[in-house]
Amino acid sequence: xxxxxxxxxxxxxxxxxxxxxxxxxxxxxxxxxxxxxxxxxxxxxxxxxxxxxxxxxxxxxxxxxxxxxxxxxxxxxxxxxxxxxxxxxxxxxxxxxxxxxxxxxxxxxxxxxxxxxxxxxxxxxxxxxxxxxxxxxxxxxxxxxxxxxxxxxxxxxxxxxxxxxxxxxxxxxxxxxxxxxxxxxxxxxxxxxxxxxxxxxxxxxxxxxxxxxxxxxxxxxxxxxxxxxxxxxxxxxxxxxxxxxxxxxxxxxxxxxx
Numbered sequence: 001x002x003x004x005x006x007x008x009x010x011x012x013x014x015x016x017x018x019x020x021x022x023x024x025x026x027x028x029x030x031x032x033x034x035x036x037x038x039x040x041x042x043x044x045x046x047x048x049x050x051x052x053x054x055x056x057x058x059x060x061x062x063x064x065x066x067x068x069x070x071x072x073x074x075x076x077x078x079x080x081x082x083x084x085x086x087x088x089x090x091x092x093x094x095x096x097x098x099x100x101x102x103x104x105x106x107x108x109x110x111x112x113x114x115x116x117x118x119x120x121x122x123x124x125x126x127x128x129x130x131x132x133x134x135x136x137x138x139x140x141x142x143x144x145x146x147x148x149x150x151x152x153x154x155x156x157x158x159x160x161x162x163x164x165x166x167x168x169x170x171x172x173x174x175x176x177x178x179x180x181x182x183x184x185x186x187x188x189x190x191x192x193x194x195x196x197x198x199x200x201x202x203x204x205x206x207x208x209x210x211x212x213x214x215x216x217x218x219x220x221x222x223x224x225x226x227x228x229x230x231x232x233x234x235x236x237x238x239x240x241x242x243x244x245x246x247x248x249x250x251x252x253x254x255x256x257x258x
Contacts, residue, residue, distance in 0.1 A: 001028050002250075005243050008227030032242035041245055042144065044252040045119070050146035053256070055114025057209075058155035059216040060137055060164065063224075064126045067104035067232040106232045108220075108244060109133045111141055111155075115255055116215035116222075118248040119143070123241045130163040135172065154178060159213040170203060181209045223247055 001024060004014060014021040031037055048054050105126025111119045120140030124133050138158075144151045157179040160169075165182050173180045183205055224230035226247045234240040 001246065005226045005228045005247060008231060008233055010233070028242070029239065032238060037242050037245045041118070041249050041252075044249045044256070045143045046146055048117075048252065048256060049143050049152065053115075054117075054143065056152075056156040057114045057159065057212060058111050058119060058141065058157065059114075059116075059159040059213045060109070060111045060130075060134065061161065061213075061216040061220070062107050062109040062130050062133070062163075063220045064105050064107050065224075065230060065232055067106055069104075104232075106237070106240065107133075108223075108229075109137045110216055110219060111137050111158075112216045112219045114212065114215065116219040117252050117255060118219060118223075121241065121244050121248065123237050123244075130160075131166050131169060134160075134164055134169050138172070157181060157209070159210060159216075161213065181206055181213075183210065219251070222251055 003009075003018065004011060004024075011021045011025045014024055018024060045054065107124045107126045107128055109120075109122040109124065109130065113119055120137050120142075122133055122137045122140060139153075141155065142151045142153050154176055155178055158173055158181070160180075160182045162183050162185045165185050165188060170180055170182070180203070182203070184202065189202070223244065226243070228234075228243050229247055232240050234243065
């Protein structure tokens, strides 16, 4: 499975030394369905958190990955009627993006800790705005305690670029007691100046702290060393996300070992 994830080769090209490709694929799909890959990532997160290695200044961002032509044409299961079917179908298929030459694209949204290790992974079509997916990304942060206690779900601080500069996101973080380091967009800054005192106080922004946001960019670069992550070959979004989840514990293990 890791060989295929690293090379991006079709499952049918799996070397014979790994056994029948059908067995490997069916096992990969079964472990995706029963949550095995998610539990594996959770295990390394719990281990590091138990010894205080997880850094809770969290950076968020997204990357758009092209989908190979083989990723198109996923079968639509179930009755093809009603709004619910349309929503399920949209989640299963890659989307065309006019901004990237009209090709099929998938967007991977990440939240990483201060070391650049994945805490939350959300998959959307390539045309979904970062701010739209932010709540789901934040809700995906959940590390159970090694002993008794409630899982940790709240970072100390969130770092994000201007795509996350919205009143809704700032209000959400403030309500949950999370500090925000997110620069304002130029139009927002101009609106504050235009309205004067009526515009309220601009949000606090620390440029020095913001420099640490690049850990999420470095995480994307490391994940894309896996060719099946850098390019989506899987027809089903669940299978593609499972590959991203499977690649993530390797980053945790390499960092811990280092």
